[in-house]
Amino acid sequence: MNAHLQGHTVSNLQAVATSPLLHVDNVSLEYRTAQRVVRATHHVSFEVGKADRFVLLGPSGCGKSTLLKAVAGFIEPQEGTIRLQDQAIKGPGPDRIVVFQEFDQLPPWKTVKQNVMFPLQVSGTLPRQEAEQRALHYLEKVGLAAFADAYPHTLSGGMKARVAIARALAMQPKILLMDEPFAALDALTRRKMQEELLLLWEEVRFTLLFVTHSIEEALVVGNRILLLSPHPGRVRAEIHSHQYGLHSLGGSEFQASARRIHRLLFDEEQAQNQVFDLDFTDVRIAY
CATH class of the missing domain: 3.40.50.300 (P-loop containing nucleotide triphosphate hydrolases)
Structure with missing residues (x-):
């Protein structure tokens, strides 16, 4: 060697x-x-x-x-x-946050931003305003800031995957x-x-x-x-x-x-x- x-x-x-x-x-x-x-x-x-x-x-x-x-x-x-x-x-x-291959786990009644905010709020990690700011930050990171108010059914499979990744990273595991x-x-x-x-x-x-x-x-x-x-x-x-x-x-x-x-x-x-x-x-x- x-x-x-x-x-x-x-x-x-x-x-x-x-x-x-x-x-x-x-x-x-x-x-x-x-x-x-x-x-x-x-x-x-x-x-x-x-x-x-x-x-x-x-x-x-x-x-x-x-x-x-x-x-x-x-x-x-x-x-x-x-x-x-x-x-x-x-x-x-x-x-430890898991991203699975089934992206239809995104609740369809929540917008993209609300999907990313949800675990931050339900876990008590952040209050609503800070959760929203962090969600928007990570949606920008994955290139979906323009789709923050869209619903999952309007997204392609790749876009749903990016939402799932943003949601996971927003928890900063x-x-x-x-x-x-x-x-x-x-x-x-x-x-x-x-x-x-x-x-x-x-x-x-x-x-x-x-x-x-x-x-x-x-x-x-x-x-x-x-x-x-x-x-x-x-x-x-x-x-x-x-x-x-x-x-x-x-x-x-x-x-x-x-x-x-x-x-x-x-x-x-x-x-x-x-x-x-x-x-x-x-x-x-x-x-």
Whole structure:
């Protein structure tokens, strides 16, 4: 490994090692069906630093959405602990806001502005006037200030997604949790939303935990990617990813990286709880 790459890798690892915001330690999660108890994840550990764009990536059924729900406080681990700023997560809280893929959760009788204001008021976070000011601030951030008085049924799917993101960020959570938020959108709108999410992150620098089963989306959105095995989800590898951006889609280097991640996900001989630094041209072991 050359000196430049080594220094870059050491810097990455030091950033990960110092004061993680979120610490998931040896977590196993289960859920019940009518017939049996199903283990969704098995002994999963990872850390998320402040302003990370951390992606949980894996095939359907690997437990990535279940992990996100556990971080949100909706599910209690059977084994292990989840801590946010060294405080054990015991249930849902305004410090963790979830954006799901179903944007029709926006109450249709409320305007866009009222939808963004609602959690601020119902949680007692802000009085009405301050809630309105903050709602307008974040609607401007997502490019919807002109639609503040519109109703959800008049909006496109992408616009509803932006309202949901504005509503979440207006709560100023310690970590934003997004569960396949663009999966229901058409391909062109999905790309646009990925781009807008990255531009918003550049401005606000929020901490993001993002779930997807798309390798391409993980490479575009994440600066760190945790690969989970098929059911039950176990950690296959962690990747420190350079930012490709949407301009890289379809490029030979991007596609080569996507193929390498696919092999790491599904070939147990290639990855067992390892951490990688993903270069534009190669995958290198960081330690």
